[in-house]
Amino acid sequence: MHPSIAEQSVEQLGGRLSVLTRQKKDHIELDELLQRLEGSEGADQERVLLDIYALVFPHAFAEESVLWPVMRRTLDDGEELTLAVEREHQEVNELVTRLETLEHGTLERSEVLDRLTEVLREDVRDEEDELFPRLQSVVDRWELRRLGLYWEIVRRIAPTRAHPVVARRPPGNVIAALPLSIVDRTRDLVDAARYAARVDPPALRAVSKGLTGAGHALEHLPFMKSGEDESTRVESGSVGSRTALVAAVAGAGLLLVLFSRRRR
Numbered sequence: 001m002h003p004s005i006a007e008q009s010v011e012q013l014g015g016r017l018s019v020l021t022r023q024k025k026d027h028i029e030l031d032e033l034l035q036r037l038e039g040s041e042g043a044d045q046e047r048v049l050l051d052i053y054a055l056v057f058p059h060a061f062a063e064e065s066v067l068w069p070v071m072r073r074t075l076d077d078g079e080e081l082t083l084a085v086e087r088e089h090q091e092v093n094e095l096v097t098r099l100e101t102l103e104h105g106t107l108e109r110s111e112v113l114d115r116l117t118e119v120l121r122e123d124v125r126d127e128e129d130e131l132f133p134r135l136q137s138v139v140d141r142w143e144l145r146r147l148g149l150y151w152e153i154v155r156r157i158a159p160t161r162a163h164p165v166v167a168r169r170p171p172g173n174v175i176a177a178l179p180l181s182i183v184d185r186t187r188d189l190v191d192a193a194r195y196a197a198r199v200d201p202p203a204l205r206a207v208s209k210g211l212t213g214a215g216h217a218l219e220h221l222p223f224m225k226s227g228e229d230e231s232t233r234v235e236s237g238s239v240g241s242r243t244a245l246v247a248a249v250a251g252a253g254l255l256l257v258l259f260s261r262r263r264r
């Protein structure tokens with residue numbers, strides 16, 4: 001088996017376009033962000049978390065949609081390997097969802113942040129030392145480049161926030177990609193504006209809250225949970241399709257109000 005991708009050069013990983021090179025680059029960026037997160041507070045902490053979410057969730061979403069199905073098809077123990085990482089991804093989604101409800105300066109928030117950092121680092125080690133060397137052993141460099149292109153395309157349209165109810169596997173996660181990405185990336189813009197301001201603007205806070213509710217409601221739509229392994233399935237707080245659509249419309253309405261005010 002190949003050594004950890006952390007120890008390999010760009011050429012050994014299959015070149016600049018290889019999916020393994022792209023993975024290693026993201027892992028290095030994540031490590032830098034986690035170092036910035038340590039000791040951060042208030043709006044500074046929220047800005048770092050926003051950067052972490054924008055990196056981690058599309059990255060993992062593309063892995064689950066593009067890479068893990070290949071490993072399950074080509075490796076005898078691919079199911080076991082990928083399921084272990086899917087469970088780590090699921091815990092990250094659940095931790096971040098909890099974090100959304102916790103006030104700054106509380107012990108519980110500090111504990112959740114510590115666990116989030118721990119799980120993210122564990123995920124990187126598992127992928128670099130175990131999964132990706134195994135993938136290297138069954139595909140050639142041209143396939144790594146093809147997967148790199150496909151992975152990059154999926155990442156660019158993937159959600160950027162935590163959605164613990166959405167399936168970690170196709171077809172549910174693939175179906176969820178575009179609608180949740182639109183909601184999440186709009187929320188990213190709103191939150192970036194919030195954290196750049198000296199005082200959190202009430203209008204932007206209301207829009208962000210509406211988009212958060214819309215995203216979490218949409219993920220409960222039944223077809224977005226299809227394909228899920230039982231060990232990563234979340235059923236709590238299930239809502240119906242009508243509720244999800246109402247929440248989505250409410251979020252969109254808040255955006256329209258905000259934008260119309262800015263034009264005046």
